[in-house]
Amino acid sequence: MSSVVPLHPAPTAETSAPRPRQLAAQYREVRARTIALIGGLSAEDCQLQSMTEASPVKWHLAHTTWFFETFVLEPAQRGYRAVNAKYRVLFNSYYVGVGPRHPRGDRGLLSRPSLEEVLTYRRKIDTRMVDGLLQGGWSDEILDRVQYGLEHECQHQELILTDIKHHFWCNPLRPAYKAVSVNLNLGEHPSALEFVAYEGGTAEIGHEADGFVLDHERPRHRVWLEPFEMASRPVTNAEYAAFIADGGYRKAQFWLADGWDLREKENWRAPLYWLAEDSDAPRAFTLTGIVDLDMEAPVCHLSYYEADAYARWAGARLPTEAEWEHVAGQDCAVVADDANLLERGLLNPGPGKGEGRIRQMFGDVWEWTGSAYLPYPGYKPPPGTLGEYNAKFMVNQMVLRGGSCVTPRSQARATYRNFFAPHSRWQFSGIRLARSLSTRTRETSGAA
Numbered sequence: 150m151s152s153v154v155p156l157h158p159a160p161t162a163e164t165s166a167p168r169p170r171q172l173a174a175q176y177r178e179v180r181a182r183t184i185a186l187i188g189g190l191s192a193e194d195c196q197l198q199s200m201t202e203a204s205p206v207k208w209h210l211a212h213t214t215w216f217f218e219t220f221v222l223e224p225a226q227r228g229y230r231a232v233n234a235k236y237r238v239l240f241n242s243y244y245v246g247v248g249p250r251h252p253r254g255d256r257g258l259l260s261r262p263s264l265e266e267v268l269t270y271r272r273k274i275d276t277r278m279v280d281g282l283l284q285g286g287w288s289d290e291i292l293d294r295v296q297y298g299l300e301h302e303c304q305h306q307e308l309i310l311t312d313i314k315h316h317f318w319c320n321p322l323r324p325a326y327k328a329v330s331v332n333l334n335l336g337e338h339p340s341a342l343e344f345v346a347y348e349g350g351t352a353e354i355g356h357e358a359d360g361f362v363l364d365h366e367r368p369r370h371r372v373w374l375e376p377f378e379m380a381s382r383p384v385t386n387a388e389y390a391a392f393i394a395d396g397g398y399r400k401a402q403f404w405l406a407d408g409w410d411l412r413e414k415e416n417w418r419a420p421l422y423w424l425a426e427d428s429d430a431p432r433a434f435t436l437t438g439i440v441d442l443d444m445e446a447p448v449c450h451l452s453y454y455e456a457d458a459y460a461r462w463a464g465a466r467l468p469t470e471a472e473w474e475h476v477a478g479q480d481c482a483v484v485a486d487d488a489n490l491l492e493r494g495l496l497n498p499g500p501g502k503g504e505g506r507i508r509q510m511f512g513d514v515w516e517w518t519g520s521a522y523l524p525y526p527g528y529k530p531p532p533g534t535l536g537e538y539n540a541k542f543m544v545n546q547m548v549l550r551g552g553s554c555v556t557p558r559s560q561a562r563a564t565y566r567n568f569f570a571p572h573s574r575w576q577f578s579g580i581r582l583a584r585s586l587s588t589r590t591r592e593t594s595g596a597a
């Protein structure tokens with residue numbers, strides 16, 4: 150399989166240009182990056198659906214296009230004529246307000262339209278979108294929807310990679326998405342895991358500034374934090390291997406009941422994609438093929454249940470999302486230029502470097518928090534059908550923070566809220582530990 154086309158750089162829209170022209174530039178860049186991601190895939194690759202949650206690449210390509218057609222072009226242009234009226238059902242993910250939807254688990258059965266037809270669909274919508282933006286006259290509400298569509302497309306760029314990884318994992322040939330050898334171990338060694346103390350008190354989380362963020366990141370509001378400690382870096386493969394070696398997957402006392410049952414039913418014995426987990430040098434399936442695991446890189450592809458069990462075994466817990474965001478605001482206000490995000494192209498978590506007292510909050514792995522995905526106080530979903538984007542998922546999901554090695558850089562921000570069901574393992578999800586710090590301990594340690 151040939152290697153993929155190099156990724157486009159992060160959006161560099163003309164910031165002094167009028168908003169529609171800026172959006173047109175961003176639109177071209179984001180859409181081109183999606184196409185770059187599939188440069189090494191065949192039409193057969195793009196058809197695969199390995200499980201209900203992991204959609205075919207072809208469906209992602211069509212659905213993101215459907216999003217612009219349905220939520221921007223239709224309301225913006227009187228008498229709009231759809232490219233193909235049947236796509237309204239085929240590529241509607243979950244928007245009940247739009248109408249009927251093709252079953253999620255049956256997306257892999259859509260051999261028609263072909264990949265070529267879907268790419269033609271993309272090109273037609275791209276022309277209509279850019280023409281519409283450059284001609285001017287779209288309302289602020291429509292322009293906000295363009296911004297939503299761009300954020301949405303970035304989310305699906307990550308999903309294209311996490312889903313193709315799972316599709317390829319299910320093939321005994323274990324093909325690589327990117328066949329070129331990627332040297333993950335750059336001679337960097339993570340520093341010893343340390344816990345940094347925070348005194349807590351009243352803090353503020355959520356987004357307050359102007360500019361686009363997703364609806365569920367607002368409003369900014371006050372929270373109360375008891376004194377706590379946050380780990381200086383994510384948990385590594387070596388540290389997680391010690392949990393396995395100590396029988397962590399066989400000791401019920403560390404597990405939530407739902408997780409223990411699922412572990413038994415699914416025969417979990419190691420993170421998803423690990424091979425020969427009992428050896429001293431485990432190997433793993435990655436987007437770059439089967440590799441020797443870098444034991445100093447962050448562990449990933451864990452469910453919430455495994456992350457929680459590890460934390461209990463380690464005498465710690467998962468941070469709350471409020472603690473995580475508070476620490477990010479204090480110690481990682483700027484995302485490092487070399488953060489291991491999608492644009493860096495490594496496609497795997499790597500060992501962190503020793504800058505700052507809190508490291509690797511953005512990039513490498515999403516970090517499970519102990520917080521259920523709920524609306525912030527005063528949250529209001531957007532009016533109309535776009536209100537379904539996040540609001541209706543605020544049950545039975547846990548929040549993850551930070552971003553992974555396949556997250557576009559534009560989504561690496563302290564207020565960004567990712568969420569998945571606790572059994573999910575196919576995302577690049579890892580662990581950062583936290584500990585509660587009693588007032589008495591704080592007084593004796595002099596923590597600030």
Ligand SMILES: [Fe+2]
Nearest residue numbers: 212242301305
């Ligand atoms: Fe979507």
